[in-house]
Amino acid sequence: MSHSISAKHFNCNACGKCCYGQLPLTIEDAFKNVERFPICFIWTPLHPTNKDYRAAKGYGVVIPGANQTEITVLIVPTSFIPSTLPCPSLQDNNLCGIHEDKPLRCKTMPFYPYKDERFQADLLSPRKGWECDVSNEAPIVYDEGKIIDRLAFDNEGAQLRLDVSILQVYADYMLKYTHGLAGKLSQNSTSRNPQQMITSLSSFLTATRNQNSSDIASKQLPVLDSFVKKTECEPQLKDFHRYYASWYREMEFLSKRKSSLNNYTSEARSISQQL
Amino acid sequence: MTSCPCTPTSSFDKCCGPFIVDGLVAPTPETVVRSRYSAFVMRSLDYIDQTHAPEICDDFNRAEAERIAEDVDWHGLEIVGTTSRGDGVEVEYIVRIRQSNRIVAKSSVSRFRQEDGRWLLVSSRAGQKVAAQRFLTAGRNDPCTCNSGKKFKKCCGIAS
Numbered sequence: 001m002s003h004s005i006s007a008k009h010f011n012c013n014a015c016g017k018c019c020y021g022q023l024p025l026t027i028e029d030a031f032k033n034v035e036r037f038p039i040c041f042i043w044t045p046l047h048p049t050n051k052d053y054r055a056a057k058g059y060g061v062v063i064p065g066a067n068q069t070e071i072t073v074l075i076v077p078t079s080f081i082p083s084t085l086p087c088p089s090l091q092d093n094n095l096c097g098i099h100e101d102k103p104l105r106c107k108t109m110p111f112y113p114y115k116d117e118r119f120q121a122d123l124l125s126p127r128k129g130w131e132c133d134v135s136n137e138a139p140i141v142y143d144e145g146k147i148i149d150r151l152a153f154d155n156e157g158a159q160l161r162l163d164v165s166i167l168q169v170y171a172d173y174m175l176k177y178t179h180g181l182a183g184k185l186s187q188n189s190t191s192r193n194p195q196q197m198i199t200s201l202s203s204f205l206t207a208t209r210n211q212n213s214s215d216i217a218s219k220q221l222p223v224l225d226s227f228v229k230k231t232e233c234e235p236q237l238k239d240f241h242r243y244y245a246s247w248y249r250e251m252e253f254l255s256k257r258k259s260s261l262n263n264y265t266s267e268a269r270s271i272s273q274q275l
Numbered sequence: 276m277t278s279c280p281c282t283p284t285s286s287f288d289k290c291c292g293p294f295i296v297d298g299l300v301a302p303t304p305e306t307v308v309r310s311r312y313s314a315f316v317m318r319s320l321d322y323i324d325q326t327h328a329p330e331i332c333d334d335f336n337r338a339e340a341e342r343i344a345e346d347v348d349w350h351g352l353e354i355v356g357t358t359s360r361g362d363g364v365e366v367e368y369i370v371r372i373r374q375s376n377r378i379v380a381k382s383s384v385s386r387f388r389q390e391d392g393r394w395l396l397v398s399s400r401a402g403q404k405v406a407a408q409r410f411l412t413a414g415r416n417d418p419c420t421c422n423s424g425k426k427f428k429k430c431c432g433i434a435s
Contacts, residue, residue: 179401206336250338
């Protein structure tokens with residue numbers, strides 16, 4: 001077998017170190033795992049001079065910017081977990097509890113479709129503390145700017161492109177109802193270090209007229225409850241804690257709506273009569 | 276007397292109560308803005324739902340509104356003015372809320388349309404910027420920042 005000097009070796013040693021922190025998902029994976037992961041949406045305006053702009057642009061929504069320009073924004077359904085905490089599906093033996101059915105993002109690791117295929121080599125260097133095998137013993141996974149086994153990479157990219165039309169509906173909704181959002185995004189898009197913006201699952205369910213909101217909320221509720229508790233006594237995680245606590249209350253409301261709309265209305269009426 | 280959130284010098288039963296609790300029709304866009312504010316403060320969000328135009332009804336994120344209504348420390352409503360525009364009426368108003376030790380004012384313009392005698396909210400946008408007021412710098416004998424007409428020390432300053 002002959003391979004160029006640029007050939008990159010990689011083998012996963014199942015150390016579990018990459019199963020910590022935020023996990024970007026497809027919409028389908030977010031809903032499939034709504035009883036496992038705390039779900040939110042993270043907005044990142046793309047800077048046109050970024051080297052991955054061309055690759056990521058196809059997954060972004062377009063919003064109007066200042067002076068008739070357009071800004072491309074990634075809205076990524078995300079499992080919102082602090083970098084110090086493991087994925088809830090990571091088991092004690094460091095193996096994945098849902099391996100066969102894990103999110104596309106996990107299947108594509110260590111590759112990442114938001115980056116241009118030509119620049120994927122960087123992703124093969126293990127981060128500090130990770131135990132990935134990148135020795136010559138490991139199989140060649142990437143060569144001459146191409147991914148060798150590209151099935152997962154292509155699947156994830158294709159799904160992300162399909163998600164754009166729903167995310168555009170969501171973006172239009174949020175822009176209509178969130179005063180100052182367009183300005184903030186446009187400000188961020190010209191910044192070298194764009195800030196992430198976080199929006200809630202409840203807003204996505206409303207914007208997309210989701211008919212299963214109460215079901216989804218009932219599944220998300222215990223997840224948020226557990227993350228409220230996990231972050232309770234950690235001063236450096238207080239922002240995460242605040243988000244989980246707020247979303248918990250929104251999901252609690254939505255989950256109760258299921259019982260029957262009429263019940264809810266009469267309950268509300270009796271409350272307002274007491275006022 | 277329970278004072279009305281929109282006008283602390285009036286009684287709720289004579290001001291917004293009839294619209295929120297008894298279901299009377301609010302006669303003007305301004306009274307809808309007032310009663311919607313009062314409904315938020317009193318967490319009667321069914322009333323908020325009922326004052327939406329049909330095309331924006333399904334856009335209402337009720338779960339989030341319920342949480343916000345509960346979390347916000349409401350600090351008064353001020354109507355800036357009402358203007359007729361096309362087939363609708365626009366009301367400009369300022370809502371004040373307390374965030375830690377200051378009062379933050381947010382100005383909005385809401386558009387209303389009349390349908391079967393009821394004024395319904397069609398859309399809202401941000402109004403002119405309003406400077407935040409330092410809450411704790413209000414003198415104890417100054418008029419209260421919530422426009423109640425009382426002295427600060429007898430009103431919102433009572434706790435400090």
